[in-house]
Amino acid sequence: xxxxxxxxxxxxxxxxxxxxxxxxxxxxxxxxxxxxxxxxxxxxxxxxxxxxxxxxxxxxxxxxxxxxxxxxxxxxxxxxxxxxxxxxxxxxxxxxxxxxxxxxxxxxxxxxxxxxxxxxxxxxxxxxxxxxxxxxxxxxxxxxxxxxxxxxxxxxxxxxxxxxxxxxxxxxxxxxxxxxxxxxxxxxxxxxxxxxxxxxxxxxxxxxxxxxxxxxxxxxxxxxxxxxxxxxxxxxxxxxxxxxxxxxxxxxxxxxxxxxxxxxxxxxxxxxxxxxxxxxxxxxxxxxxxxxxxxxxxxxxxxxxxxxxxxxxxxxxxxxxxxxxxxxxxxxxxxxxxxxxxxxxxxxxxxxxxxxxxxxxxxxxxxxxxxxxxxxxxxxxxxxxxxxxxxxxxxxxxxxxxxxxxxxxxxxxxxxxxxxxxxxxxx
Numbered sequence: 001x002x003x004x005x006x007x008x009x010x011x012x013x014x015x016x017x018x019x020x021x022x023x024x025x026x027x028x029x030x031x032x033x034x035x036x037x038x039x040x041x042x043x044x045x046x047x048x049x050x051x052x053x054x055x056x057x058x059x060x061x062x063x064x065x066x067x068x069x070x071x072x073x074x075x076x077x078x079x080x081x082x083x084x085x086x087x088x089x090x091x092x093x094x095x096x097x098x099x100x101x102x103x104x105x106x107x108x109x110x111x112x113x114x115x116x117x118x119x120x121x122x123x124x125x126x127x128x129x130x131x132x133x134x135x136x137x138x139x140x141x142x143x144x145x146x147x148x149x150x151x152x153x154x155x156x157x158x159x160x161x162x163x164x165x166x167x168x169x170x171x172x173x174x175x176x177x178x179x180x181x182x183x184x185x186x187x188x189x190x191x192x193x194x195x196x197x198x199x200x201x202x203x204x205x206x207x208x209x210x211x212x213x214x215x216x217x218x219x220x221x222x223x224x225x226x227x228x229x230x231x232x233x234x235x236x237x238x239x240x241x242x243x244x245x246x247x248x249x250x251x252x253x254x255x256x257x258x259x260x261x262x263x264x265x266x267x268x269x270x271x272x273x274x275x276x277x278x279x280x281x282x283x284x285x286x287x288x289x290x291x292x293x294x295x296x297x298x299x300x301x302x303x304x305x306x307x308x309x310x311x312x313x314x315x316x317x318x319x320x321x322x323x324x325x326x327x328x329x330x331x332x333x334x335x336x337x338x339x340x341x342x343x344x345x346x347x348x349x350x351x352x353x354x355x356x357x358x359x360x361x362x363x364x365x366x367x368x369x370x371x372x373x374x375x376x377x378x379x380x381x382x383x384x385x386x387x388x389x390x391x392x393x394x395x396x397x398x399x400x401x402x403x404x405x406x407x408x409x410x411x412x413x414x415x416x417x418x419x420x421x422x423x424x425x426x427x
Contacts, residue, residue, distance in 0.1 A: 200414050220405040224372035224420035227351045232363040234413035238348040238402060242268060245342040247315040249381040251389055253422055256369025257305035260284050263367035264353040270346035274354050277342055282365050291337035298323045299331035309390040313380045316341055327390030329383060350374065351415060372420045375399030392423035
């Protein structure tokens with residue numbers, strides 16, 4: 001290089017041909033000798049051929065940068081959309097079912113159907129499964145150790161049950177890991193849901209059989225049902241259906257502090273009418289009795305975590321109804337489905353509201369709490385009879401249509417039975 005000259009590097013982009021992408025091309029360095037007292041801008045012009053060519057290159061470079069910036073922004077927006085969709089799959093559904101029936105009972109909320117990731121909060125379902133498994137574990141731990149130690153066969157049964165619970169916990173953990181890794185396949189979820197529910201029911205039945213030795217001597221009506229979680233798979237079913245009735249009385253002991261609303265203590269559905277006879281407290285609404293989809297609001301105040309005795313009577317003539325709490329009449333009315341007899345040959349479920357005959361459960365309407373001494377008569381009880389039931393008088397009689405007895409109830413999905421003394425809170 002000659003003395004007194006300066007090499008000026010010029011960065012020139014090699015732009016890609018049109019239609020081959022929007023990214024930057026490769027670059028090259030062009031060195032031009034410039035005298036120490038020379039004009040560097042002029043030299044740059046000479047190095048590129050002309051000032052016009054340099055200007056054109058700069059404009060093209062600016063346009064390329066703007067195009068690249070726009071592409072990056074579009075990609076960021078796409079990433080945000082995909083992240084949001086993934087979040088909905090892992091957390092909760094954004095799909096709403098059709099609006100309610102206009103009677104203030106069912107606003108637009110999604111069914112909590114286990115495993116259907118387009119409709120259900122999967123994380124919440126997994127949490128509920130974990131709590132159900134913990135409940136089964138607790139029941140195992142609460143069994144009398146004296147009985148466990150008295151029979152090697154019983155010990156072996158306990159080990160089998162414990163192993164099955166451990167296997168279920170592994171399945172739940174696997175589902176969590178699949179969600180986190182993005183490998184969750186909704187197509188297989190329905191089958192997996194059926195397997196888990198079946199296993200839970202089988203486990204509960206076997207634990208109940210194991211516990212039976214502790215309660216062989218108790219009367220058949222000295223038990224309660226416990227529904228600890230708000231799910232769409234935990235319920236009890238009355239084996240006997242109802243006859244055609246032109247009047248009825250339904251009474252029960254009930255305990256709950258669930259909020260908002262304790263849910264559905266019982267529902268009776270018949271073909272063509274899912275709401276033939278329903279008792280429900282949903283959301284912030286008061287408790288309601290539905291007959292043939294007609295509604296009456298009941299003046300009960302029972303959502304305080306204490307045991308209460310409640311009764312509802314009704315006659316088809318003029319649709320007259322009465323409500324009793326703890327032996328005292330608290331309300332009455334008329335024109336509730338007048339001259340509509342309760343239809344026979346339906347399905348009576350405890351703990352869930354039916355949208356279809358024997359199913360279609362909605363977790364948001366599930367009963368959470370404890371229930372006992374569910375009895376039903378095909379006539380209107382007198383105030384004296386209701387008072388005898390609420391005070392555990394020896395004159396009280398079981399229902400002539402549905403009588404509370406363990407042999408008349410099947411339980412599913414992790415609901416539990418415990419020994420219950422009706423008037424223990426009065427002592």
